[in-house]
Amino acid sequence: MRMRGADAILRCLEAEGVEVIFGIPGGAIMPTYDAMARGTTVRHVLARHEQGAGHMAEGYARASGKVGVAIATSGPGATNLVTPIADAWMDSTPLVCITGQVRTTLIGTDAFQECDITGVTMPIVKHSWLVQDVSELPSVMKAAFHVARTGRCGPVLVDVPRDIQEAELEFEYPDSVELPGWKPPRTVHPLQIRQAAEALARAEKPVLYVGGGTLNADACDELRELAETGRFPVVSTLMGKSAFPETHPLFAGWPGMHGAKWSNLAMNTCDVLVAVGARFDDRVTGKLAAFAPGATIVHLDIDAAEISKLRTADIPVVGPLAQALARLTQEVARLRAEGAPAPEVWLERIASWREEFPLRYATGGEFVKPQWLLEQLQELTAGEDVIFTTGVGQHQMWAMQYLLPERPRTFITSGGLGTMGYGIPAAVGAKAARPEATVICIDGDGCFQMTCQELVTAALENLPIVVVLVNNGYLGMVTQWQDMFFDGRRSHVHLDSSMPDYAKLAEACGGVGIVVREREELRPALEEALACGRTVVVDVRVDPLEQCFPMIPAGAAALDMIEFVETVEAEAS
Amino acid sequence: MKHTLSVIVEDRPGALTRIATMFARRGFNIDSLAVGPTERQGVSCITLRVDCTQHSLEQIEKQIHKLVNVLRVTELVPGEAVERELMVIKVSAAADRRAELITTAAAFNGRVLDVGPDAVVFELVGTPEELDAFHELCRPHGIVELVRTGRVGLSRASTRRQARRLAAIN
Numbered sequence: 051m052r053m054r055g056a057d058a059i060l061r062c063l064e065a066e067g068v069e070v071i072f073g074i075p076g077g078a079i080m081p082t083y084d085a086m087a088r089g090t091t092v093r094h095v096l097a098r099h100e101q102g103a104g105h106m107a108e109g110y111a112r113a114s115g116k117v118g119v120a121i122a123t124s125g126p127g128a129t130n131l132v133t134p135i136a137d138a139w140m141d142s143t144p145l146v147c148i149t150g151q152v153r154t155t156l157i158g159t160d161a162f163q164e165c166d167i168t169g170v171t172m173p174i175v176k177h178s179w180l181v182q183d184v185s186e187l188p189s190v191m192k193a194a195f196h197v198a199r200t201g202r203c204g205p206v207l208v209d210v211p212r213d214i215q216e217a218e219l220e221f222e223y224p225d226s227v228e229l230p231g232w233k234p235p236r237t238v239h240p241l242q243i244r245q246a247a248e249a250l251a252r253a254e255k256p257v258l259y260v261g262g263g264t265l266n267a268d269a270c271d272e273l274r275e276l277a278e279t280g281r282f283p284v285v286s287t288l289m290g291k292s293a294f295p296e297t298h299p300l301f302a303g304w305p306g307m308h309g310a311k312w313s314n315l316a317m318n319t320c321d322v323l324v325a326v327g328a329r330f331d332d333r334v335t336g337k338l339a340a341f342a343p344g345a346t347i348v349h350l351d352i353d354a355a356e357i358s359k360l361r362t363a364d365i366p367v368v369g370p371l372a373q374a375l376a377r378l379t380q381e382v383a384r385l386r387a388e389g390a391p392a393p394e395v396w397l398e399r400i401a402s403w404r405e406e407f408p409l410r411y412a413t414g415g416e417f418v419k420p421q422w423l424l425e426q427l428q429e430l431t432a433g434e435d436v437i438f439t440t441g442v443g444q445h446q447m448w449a450m451q452y453l454l455p456e457r458p459r460t461f462i463t464s465g466g467l468g469t470m471g472y473g474i475p476a477a478v479g480a481k482a483a484r485p486e487a488t489v490i491c492i493d494g495d496g497c498f499q500m501t502c503q504e505l506v507t508a509a510l511e512n513l514p515i516v517v518v519l520v521n522n523g524y525l526g527m528v529t530q531w532q533d534m535f536f537d538g539r540r541s542h543v544h545l546d547s548s549m550p551d552y553a554k555l556a557e558a559c560g561g562v563g564i565v566v567r568e569r570e571e572l573r574p575a576l577e578e579a580l581a582c583g584r585t586v587v588v589d590v591r592v593d594p595l596e597q598c599f600p601m602i603p604a605g606a607a608a609l610d611m612i613e614f615v616e617t618v619e620a621e622a623s
Numbered sequence: 624m625k626h627t628l629s630v631i632v633e634d635r636p637g638a639l640t641r642i643a644t645m646f647a648r649r650g651f652n653i654d655s656l657a658v659g660p661t662e663r664q665g666v667s668c669i670t671l672r673v674d675c676t677q678h679s680l681e682q683i684e685k686q687i688h689k690l691v692n693v694l695r696v697t698e699l700v701p702g703e704a705v706e707r708e709l710m711v712i713k714v715s716a717a718a719d720r721r722a723e724l725i726t727t728a729a730a731f732n733g734r735v736l737d738v739g740p741d742a743v744v745f746e747l748v749g750t751p752e753e754l755d756a757f758h759e760l761c762r763p764h765g766i767v768e769l770v771r772t773g774r775v776g777l778s779r780a781s782t783r784r785q786a787r788r789l790a791a792i793n
Contacts, residue, residue: 172641173648177691180636197691231633231694355685358678 051222055184056081056215059148060090062191065223068092068119070110070482072103076123077163078150081215095482095511098503100127102475104134105501108143109479112462113437113487115268117144117198118479124150125163128209132171133469138205139174140466141289142266144198145205153213154182168209177232178207184217189224196227201234202353203266234352238369238377246324246348246365247381251280251390253322253346255399257302258282259334262289262465263327263351264371270294270458272375273326280382281392283400285313287328288450292461296454302400306334307602308447312403314600314608317342324348327371330360331466332604340607350374409451410599410614417593418569420445420520424452424492427518430576435487437462437480441473441497443527444598445520449492460487471500474517478504481513488516488580495521495545495552502555508585509560516579517556517587522594523547530597534612552589561585625654626680627699627706627776630669630687631661638692642669645686651675655773666694670775699776706776710747710754715765717741724764731757742767 053061059082063071070093075083086094097103100122107118118138122131128149138145152161168178177197179190187210194206250256264273270293277284277294283302284294294301303313317323323345328334335341338360349356349363350371357366367374386392411421438453439462440446446463455461462480464472477491498519508515525543532540553563562584564575572590579586599614632638639658646653654672661668673683680698687696699706716724721743725735728745731753737744747757751774758769 168637169640172637172644176689178637182636201689229691232691353689355682355689357685359682 051220052218053221054081054085054215055187055210055217055219056085057088058184058187058219058221059191059210059215060085060092061221062188062223063092063119064090066117066191066195068117070095071119071121072097072106072110072479073121074100074103074123074127076127076150078124078152078212079121079127079148079215080150081212082121082148082150082210093482095478095507095513097475097507099501100130101133101471102478102501102504102507104131104145104147105137105469105472105475106479106482106504106507107145108134108138108472109439109462109476110483111143111145111479112476113459113480114483115459116483117146117195119146119148121148122150123163124152124167125165127163128165128167129170132174133467135171135205135207136174137464137467137469137472141262141464142203143205144203144266146194146198147205147207149207149209150215151180151209151211154211155213157211168207171207174205175207176204178209180209181211181214184214184219187214187219188221189228192224193227193229196229197232200232202263235354235369238367238374240377242365242367243374243377243381246350246367247378247385249322249346249348249365250282250324250378251382251385253320254393255319255321255396256280256282256324256393257317257320257322258284258324258326259287259305259317259328260284260290260293260326261287261328264290264293265458267327267352267371269327269372269375272372272379274298276375276379276382279379280386281394281397282324283316283397285309285317287331287334287465288463289465290328291450291463292455292458295456297456300397303404304450305608306331307336307604308450308598308600310409310451311407311600311611311613312400314602314611315403315407316400318608320345322346322348324350326350326375327352329356335361336602336606336608336610340609407613411596415593417596418566418572418590420448420522420592420596421452422569423518423520423572423590423592424448426572427490427492427576428453430573430580431488431490436460437484437487437489439463439473439477439480439489439491441491441493442468442470443494443496443525444522444530444596445492445494445497445526447598448520470494470497473497474501474508474515475504477515477517478508478511478513481508481515485513490516490518492518492520494526495519495523495547496525498552499545499550502559505556505559505561505585505587514583514585518576518579519552519587519589520592521547521552521589522592522596524594526596527598533597535603547591547594552587556585556587559585561587564588566590624676625672625674627704627774628671628673628684628687629697629699629776630671630693631695632667632669633692633694634660634665634667635692638667639669641690641692642671642687645690646683649682649686651679651683655771657773657775659775668775670699670773672774697778699778704776704778706750706774707748708751708754708774709772710758710769711736711744712747712758712761712769713742713744713767714761715741715767716743720764724761727760728757733757
């Protein structure tokens, strides 16, 4: 069928089954927005900032398992997408970003709103295309979706000059992609599986170390099968959170910088460590040379480049995780049947560590404690269909420690890039993906102020979200570092918990605002917020001096973690 | 240790930039770089010389392999590959030194491209080591200018052509 490039973009999105896209129009993308006005089945959510649109697309992708789509104009529209693209790159979130570009005749002339966005984003995309011939548009779009969601997921960018959107083509959406250089692994090697199973089934102290790749691979059922078949304890990274039910008896907590001591003890003293779609990030390992010394490393990953990047893998298994885990389970079941014993002593050991080293915080004092706030929220939402998103900082770490998701894709956060401001737009995107779920953004007051304009999007687009603001009036994590590692010199971290007036701001943005100052106000406020069905901000004034523990100082060995009690004693003496 | 990588890529806009960007981003340094067409239409070969450990080399190979336009990455292992490079060198040479220089160049199968009143331009093709040797011999005469193409190479015809598998990929 003969049509314009702009219409072809929409027909491609429809052919890919895209339900919703997030964006903001502008000069160079106007033909495509005009095509939207002429009719499409794709819903467009109008964000208030392109960064918001990008994070919404990420939240959508994380909650749904589908590819997120963001659309923006050239120049500043495109550069505002850079942070979400970098975020999606670090966290392997499948994202297709479509940007307008100045006319092909103007490219390279420093035209109005011109920016070489394919050049700017080159180190943070899986691939990008500058479409220079309208007839290539369908195959480029097909390839873009294919690359974003196959192999290790991640962001791609399609830059479409305005005259290409206006030019005509004979449209036909291709059935297959032609990318001779893109061959992600499709199968796992049986020998590697057998070796991994041998090591795992015979281990006395095994640990499954689960990362975000497990969620991306939709391999959570297979993971659970493996854990239950072999009776293996499971630690989950921040990105892996919700891949394994955290109320499960085999769940062994969260590793790393603010993980639980018992989890880090398990991970660092194990004899066989199986990384499942995880990448030995410095926030997990602490000092790499001292990480899990003596453990045999089995590394399951779709991305061969992650194997032995940081920690040498003794048994690498490259390939799709669902397949790898299912085969591993078969082999482990066989070995168990042949008499390889389950690690019951080890599981008891971990359970006793769990008893001995629970998460702790001071319960006295006049203030609402942030940890208590999250405990209350967990109690109120346990078993319900909720999706949590977070910003980045102390509140994020407390959310990791105290929220116990049970279903996949219900904890959405910015891990690798650590993007403050991720929470609110990601929540809006998650709500678009799962309108039946209650979406709760745990946010800090610093993060909130970076992207709070998207509350308007939530209100106007009928995508209501609950924002629980852990408001301590500080850039809390930076304050904690200044207090602990910079001799307490507070440098530009005070925000003031009462300004802006968050409740009034919520109302100004079309939502509901509730302020919580006293402990007894919290529970009713949260109940009201969860029941009201509108976008709501619960501004909880928490202890401004609360610090997040345990903590492994950057560069220290995981077992040299600072615990809550020790710090309090140190301060008292 | 130095390694030579041969990267076969689709001849698409930005293919070279993507590889160069990847090197820069991961902190790997490129010693030399040569790009040109191959026997296949629309397919180019990028030959890179990098100075890195074996561990880094495997990382580099795997990271390059992930790029969408890259069709194949192989290391040209010394002994299993032939490598050549072209050098054009302008050497100071008064009339009385010309003959000596031209004789030396002849020993390296060099060609005289141009002769001026006080300099000679030679062209040399050879292994990078041969070019280094000639370069050293010219040095006492005074080198006015020098350019090298960077090495290119192929696996030997006499050894069975076999794509070297990456150790870490099963």
